[in-house]
Amino acid sequence: MSEFDILFRKKLLETFRFTIKFLEEYGLKWYVCGGTTIGAVRHKGMIPWDDDIDICMPREDYNRLIGLQKEIQGSGYDIVSISNTENYYLPFAKIIDTQTTLWERKEFSFLLGVYVDIFPIELTNISQQEFENVLHTFHKKKTRYQLAVADYNTKDTIDKFLHFNLIKFRKRLSSILINRHFTNRLRQAFLQYEASLNHEDGHYYILPTGTFWIKEYYPRKWFDSFIEMPFEDFSVRMPKGYHEYLTQCYGDYMTPPPIEQRNQKHEDLRHYINLRERITLEEAKKRIKDGHTIEF
Numbered sequence: 001m002s003e004f005d006i007l008f009r010k011k012l013l014e015t016f017r018f019t020i021k022f023l024e025e026y027g028l029k030w031y032v033c034g035g036t037t038i039g040a041v042r043h044k045g046m047i048p049w050d051d052d053i054d055i056c057m058p059r060e061d062y063n064r065l066i067g068l069q070k071e072i073q074g075s076g077y078d079i080v081s082i083s084n085t086e087n088y089y090l091p092f093a094k095i096i097d098t099q100t101t102l103w104e105r106k107e108f109s110f111l112l113g114v115y116v117d118i119f120p121i122e123l124t125n126i127s128q129q130e131f132e133n134v135l136h137t138f139h140k141k142k143t144r145y146q147l148a149v150a151d152y153n154t155k156d157t158i159d160k161f162l163h164f165n166l167i168k169f170r171k172r173l174s175s176i177l178i179n180r181h182f183t184n185r186l187r188q189a190f191l192q193y194e195a196s197l198n199h200e201d202g203h204y205y206i207l208p209t210g211t212f213w214i215k216e217y218y219p220r221k222w223f224d225s226f227i228e229m230p231f232e233d234f235s236v237r238m239p240k241g242y243h244e245y246l247t248q249c250y251g252d253y254m255t256p257p258p259i260e261q262r263n264q265k266h267e268d269l270r271h272y273i274n275l276r277e278r279i280t281l282e283e284a285k286k287r288i289k290d291g292h293t294i295e296f
Helices: 003-025 035-043 059-066 128-149 154-162 166-177 179-195 242-250 281-289
Strands: 054-058 077-080 093-097 101-103 115-124 204-206 217-219 226-231 234-239 272-274
Touching: 003 077, 003 093, 003 115, 003 234, 035 054, 035 226, 035 234, 035 242, 054 059, 059 093, 059 115, 101 281, 128 179, 217 242, 234 242, 272 281
Parallel strands: 054 115
Antiparallel strands: 077 093, 093 115, 101 272, 115 204, 204 217, 226 234
């Protein structure tokens, strides 16, 4: 593991510890999910080659968290989400370390910090087949909003056309000519659709932002309570049905993948990262121009 990877993981785990403390201080329900759950079961901590932390929260608790943005101020951390942060482009929240700087995707001029991903899970009574229709609508509305806030410029768009990348050309042209003039309307359309998904009498949870498409459909009882499990030098909350959840999404989750597949998921998404300090977007652009994309 490189010196950068060691420091990055240290910052990530510090952010995770703070997140747990903050959520529990306000009595919010949360569970680890995704690869973080596998890490807890199989490695008693982070998967050695992983580079992110994922947690999920029932919609009611997730909304309460988003409403605590004022309370988190001054802590060295912040809560960002589509509903409370202008030009934020992802359909789930993050708690970020505001003493670091992270610009992930070049086309979105938005600065994060080292972060923990926080996904809302929605209660529902729809069938798994109906959930697939929900996913198509959800991602269509999400993509239209993202195109509206993407920082595509005319020169880049013409370059894509000249190089015959027609799919990217169409997306960028749409962003420049249409969507960005309706940014707020598209944002509200996405938020309204998202708000319509949760039904408190539901018998299933769905995770529309998840990786595994229609597999992200779970009996409510799997998440009705939690089990504490060691994770690094602290503990995390696992959904009671973690075995069923992991088996549904990953199959044989206790067997590590082949060595050639043990890659960091977000390494290619770091347009610029600074683990030492918080800088402005303009300063980040200058440093990138000077060839400094990783600073620690």
